[in-house]
Amino acid sequence: GFARLDLQRVERTGDPEVVFGRGKTPSQVVAALRALHEAHPEGAVLATRLDDDAVALVRAELPDADLDEVGRTAVLGKPRPPHGRVAVVGAGTADLPVVRECVTTVSVFGAEPDMVLDVGVAGLHRLLAQRDRIDSADAVVAVAGMEAALPSVIGGLTGAPLIAVPTSIGYGWHLDGLTAWLATLNSCAPGVLTVNVDNGFGAGVAAARIARRSR
Amino acid sequence: GFARLDLQRVERTGDPEVVFGRGKTPSQVVAALRALHEAHPEGAVLATRLDDDAVALVRAELPDADLDEVGRTAVLGKPRPPHGRVAVVGAGTADLPVVRECVTTVSVFGAEPDMVLDVGVAGLHRLLAQRDRIDSADAVVAVAGMEAALPSVIGGLTGAPLIAVPTSIGYGWHLDGLTAWLATLNSCAPGVLTVNVDNGFGAGVAAARIARRSR
Amino acid sequence: GFARLDLQRVERTGDPEVVFGRGKTPSQVVAALRALHEAHPEGAVLATRLDDDAVALVRAELPDADLDEVGRTAVLGKPRPPHGRVAVVGAGTADLPVVRECVTTVSVFGAEPDMVLDVGVAGLHRLLAQRDRIDSADAVVAVAGMEAALPSVIGGLTGAPLIAVPTSIGYGWHLDGLTAWLATLNSCAPGVLTVNVDNGFGAGVAAARIARRSR
Amino acid sequence: GFARLDLQRVERTGDPEVVFGRGKTPSQVVAALRALHEAHPEGAVLATRLDDDAVALVRAELPDADLDEVGRTAVLGKPRPPHGRVAVVGAGTADLPVVRECVTTVSVFGAEPDMVLDVGVAGLHRLLAQRDRIDSADAVVAVAGMEAALPSVIGGLTGAPLIAVPTSIGYGWHLDGLTAWLATLNSCAPGVLTVNVDNGFGAGVAAARIARRSR
Amino acid sequence: GFARLDLQRVERTGDPEVVFGRGKTPSQVVAALRALHEAHPEGAVLATRLDDDAVALVRAELPDADLDEVGRTAVLGKPRPPHGRVAVVGAGTADLPVVRECVTTVSVFGAEPDMVLDVGVAGLHRLLAQRDRIDSADAVVAVAGMEAALPSVIGGLTGAPLIAVPTSIGYGWHLDGLTAWLATLNSCAPGVLTVNVDNGFGAGVAAARIARRSR
Amino acid sequence: GFARLDLQRVERTGDPEVVFGRGKTPSQVVAALRALHEAHPEGAVLATRLDDDAVALVRAELPDADLDEVGRTAVLGKPRPPHGRVAVVGAGTADLPVVRECVTTVSVFGAEPDMVLDVGVAGLHRLLAQRDRIDSADAVVAVAGMEAALPSVIGGLTGAPLIAVPTSIGYGWHLDGLTAWLATLNSCAPGVLTVNVDNGFGAGVAAARIARRSR
Amino acid sequence: GFARLDLQRVERTGDPEVVFGRGKTPSQVVAALRALHEAHPEGAVLATRLDDDAVALVRAELPDADLDEVGRTAVLGKPRPPHGRVAVVGAGTADLPVVRECVTTVSVFGAEPDMVLDVGVAGLHRLLAQRDRIDSADAVVAVAGMEAALPSVIGGLTGAPLIAVPTSIGYGWHLDGLTAWLATLNSCAPGVLTVNVDNGFGAGVAAARIARRSR
């Protein structure tokens, strides 16, 4: 086969391997999803970063798969019952694909996602109106591009575990998200965690693991 | 002499030349201040970025000079009567030297400075309490380090001309202020202007020129 | 809807929200322009960074819109009567799209734009011939790529509020405009303000706000 | 006063403000610690990044404070009873100051720290010997400099929430920790979270918040 | 001709020149391979970085050539009998093209390649199972992208000469392989050598030269 | 000896080796100057980048040496009669050390230096007044820091061979001269040549070689 | 018209303006060439960086133009009789387009180009064989990519004025020519001048100006 799947990962870490779609042919994606589903029939398995061709082939060959064309994900099998809630908060409309990748990942990794959209800091009232919903979550993911001020503002409003996802969204010279990335790593709010630019998947894995262990 | 002062600058731009203290000996600073004051006796002249030795010599030789040891400035002569008000807003206590350099510059360049301190976004209530004072100014300068979220939040609260000053303040790897700089240039609030890192002087010049022309 | 428009922005900042065309489908652009125009019938609303498809659909569906195919903008509604004049000065012919985006923005945000073209410093006589027109403006925007020497030269000729727009124009290795950007932030003329690379829109918002408050 | 303490932070986030020692005079550190302790007598308050002078003055003026000269921290008051355990794992001996800053923070923020030292990947047997202790923790912090391979290896061995702290430790050209930072953000293990270079404090805050909410 | 081949290189360095396919037309590649083969009929000559068109023309015009469409190489002539063994170890499936370019180069340059695939550190058991095969080689090449932890782990397991090849494989912001490159240059294992990103060819040349001189 | 002087350089290139003072002890500088002077008694030999200790020892041990404490150079022996004139133009007073290093080098390498100071572009009249002197030179060196606009403006005024020396002078974040360097390499005036930041020596060597070959 | 040609440039600098083809439509290129030719009928005018469409239209509409499809240039009119010789030395075959752009420019700007190809330092004998031809030139241009060692080696062999052109040619991660650029600016040979990456035009202008003034 084209790859050696790590089928023991679920024993070591509690979660099966995931299919990373970029750089794989559509039939490789389908084959990997199928193999993982067979190895882990009791839960859901996930494929991310699917291009249009991969989405089309998954739809044709795996009709039971749950496809998200905005978040570019496919899920095969039924996610385990969730424990804990993750607020996934997006600053602007352009951050939606990253938010959706995160939401799906949270669900596959065993927690309940709660999506809060378009609450960027240039219109603070929108964020303040959602404050309680965010503060009561078991983990918070804050997705933001440009100058990525949102995680800092949220970090001042809640003590829930908080993961920032910088995105590569910007109007001009932003170095493909470096600006947002540097911002999240230099947040003036204590305890803000971060992942790589646009990595909704990584944030979702971590947030779900935090939430599903919460009391 | 060690330098050729540009004594016609006031005709071309409305303001006399300024003494940049870094890289000058204390006696050069004193000589330059004196020469500028003689050429422009009707108003105030300014020296910036003074080290301890320069401050000491200015105190000894120019007893009429107004010294600010935090902002590292000296002013000789009486500023012209101010027109217009500039709100100079600082995010944290560590930004104070930059705020003070800006405040003094605003005053020398002909506007009234209004200092608002320690209103960083990790405790939003502090900023919201000062909103009217900021919104009613003729120009606003927002001084902030780390991820520099403050200018974006202010830019969503007012349509007054707004200048961000990124500062080189940070807790870890922030590239000597590049993080804050990139943030201000990528603000999600429209029309945020910026100057170089820690450049309270440049922001003060621009803000005063805007305020003193306002109706 | 695909986005939550910030219809209260005009109360907070004096200007309505703007449609940023990049990353939106043509029909999203048209829908957003229409919604903003309905919410703000008394003045003009703006869309920027339109691609060819968006221009075509705006032309077909919003025949009253004012389209600029060089500056990639559309304006719906009649701009309020201007107050104050903004000189928008461009260094080279390749800077024209950024100049035009700025000019349109100035007009929508309530000031009168005055366009001065092709006055780069490699042929100084061209700039010196326009000196009075620039010096008498209420605000100046200087658009320049490559080494971006123009803002510094203008900053030595006038004390009007001055905003530099670095552009991503260059002959060789210029880091997508970083060269010009660093140059404007390190100008030897005091008080030069800057915005992000190619951000004629941001400069136009700020310049109009300065000019329309001027006496 | 020199600073406006955010005494309501404990209500908003569950934890009091912390004194960041860098850039403060020893007497400012002492005054801030004292004020925070008075406002929060029921628990512990923390000061970080103390230089030698600050340590000396804290020792003289606040004899009850708990000082760590390696981690550069001071704690005043008794930490609340811990809930949950955080494994703080260090790759090399040079990472010790960051490990200690993290350990103290974990304790002040309400969880039990469990320190595992000198288990860098160039001698894998040392890490494998500690595997169960790490896997059974409620949160894991992995502190590593140079190429920062440790978090990836740990991420393959456990599904516990995992925070990487890149450190500025290296033998040659490592860009003050950028190398380690980039490594942690590009970990091949899913769900690795990160903080800024050398930010043991930030990792400790986040890890404690995760652990103290765990079941 | 379009190029001046360095036909004396074999006398100076022991190996003939190699055809670098990028930037050459298919017929230039064929002509160069033919000319080198005629000048060095006793051994094998190599072309690297062939695009699809070059592969097609080589197949048509040089039917004796040995083509590798994954590694993008062509070999004409019979490699000399190998001396010494080079373990070429790949971290993930996406690193395969670089591994294959290296394997072919090792063979053309006179050593025996031994390919070990998909042994990334997120599943350590896979690498530990291959330890003896790696440790007994005369030289080791470790190919890895993302955070490139593999060379460090191998460097702790063997004292064989070890060359790391960072690859441009990554999930998010990794600066086209800079992350992996910095990692290999900062390895905590002593004596790790490196080549440029994705440069399987360079590593293969060096490893073969080491192995073929070994006792 | 501590170094192997290249005494045949004068035959190959027309000029003797030069003593680069940085990183040498004062007695090494004196010994090298003396050895070069003995090998080349007919002309002048040069030492650059001397620190205070080296200047003192040269003064004590080589009383015939010509010392420049601003440019940090020493010259031993009489420069050959000059051919051709080099205009060395400095933008600001802080560029003086670089200007002086260049002027001395021009003289030692066989041309006549003509120093023009403090003609930065923020006060254009000063430069325009020196135009003929610059245009009639056989080579021009333009020394400028900050945004380094001067070489472009000069390049529009003359067709004489033109070398830009970016300097590490700036008010804020300028990346130790990278800003000026990028500016000179992206000049909008055709044919601007450049050397490394602060390298007055390199520009002087090249300019003298151009001028002394001119008709 | 689309641009304001600087027809007085020939009086100020001795050479007419040049048409930079990038970013211009084919008909704009043709129009500009024609206009410059009419204004300067006595000599040659030049267009650079022509794409395939521009080449085709120039061929159709300006049959007298001299076209170089490798160097991407067009020349209209007869170059003035040359004075002085410029050796244009290329390291590898991939540097040919830059060499050819330089050669044509030298000719249009009034000197005689002398092309020396494929003499990279990995086969030194080739360069040493051309030493006299290079040393006797009035100016030397050294074009090299990758690590750009060629200019340093040439700079040790001759005292002729020497301009390095770093090129964007490389095998792996070379940052679009930054590697070569940094190398030329840090040459260990004194007096090496440089231009931007791939800027054969700029080097040709400068070299011709040096050569045509030589005795």
Next chain:
Amino acid sequence: GFARLDLQRVERTGDPEVVFGRGKTPSQVVAALRALHEAHPEGAVLATRLDDDAVALVRAELPDADLDEVGRTAVLGKPRPPHGRVAVVGAGTADLPVVRECVTTVSVFGAEPDMVLDVGVAGLHRLLAQRDRIDSADAVVAVAGMEAALPSVIGGLTGAPLIAVPTSIGYGWHLDGLTAWLATLNSCAPGVLTVNVDNGFGAGVAAARIARRSR
């Protein structure tokens, strides 16, 4: 103890652990050297990067240690009999400390070092005179700063395994050795290996391992 020595490393890799002096107190260095010597009495153990205080204490407490104050190393015990020869070639006098660190390391790791100094490419005859000595070595280390042309020139003269050590030596802006580093990684000679900037130790380990396995 302050550190956990990896006493099994000699079994895994054939060589004992090494004391890295930077960041250790003098008494820690002495203690570590002593402990390693006791664990490995049959051979030599090494400490690198010793500051003046560490050198003094080693001299006082370990009189049998072999100290090199230029290379900043100490050796305790007698190196095993060497097998194979490593040519350690230095470009300039300023590279000497790195050359010496490498030479000592080669000896401790079991091969015979052969030092060739001051053969930079600006005076090629010096290098060509040493060609046979370099070509006949079992491994070659080429140490060079500035533009680091030396490894490429050597790589064209020999097929011996070749390791480049870029150094942080330069005259101006060279980014602390990044220039040399990029150069070595982009060498036009095939098979050049590299280590981190100034890492004479790493190159010495690798070169000795190559040489001692050679026939």
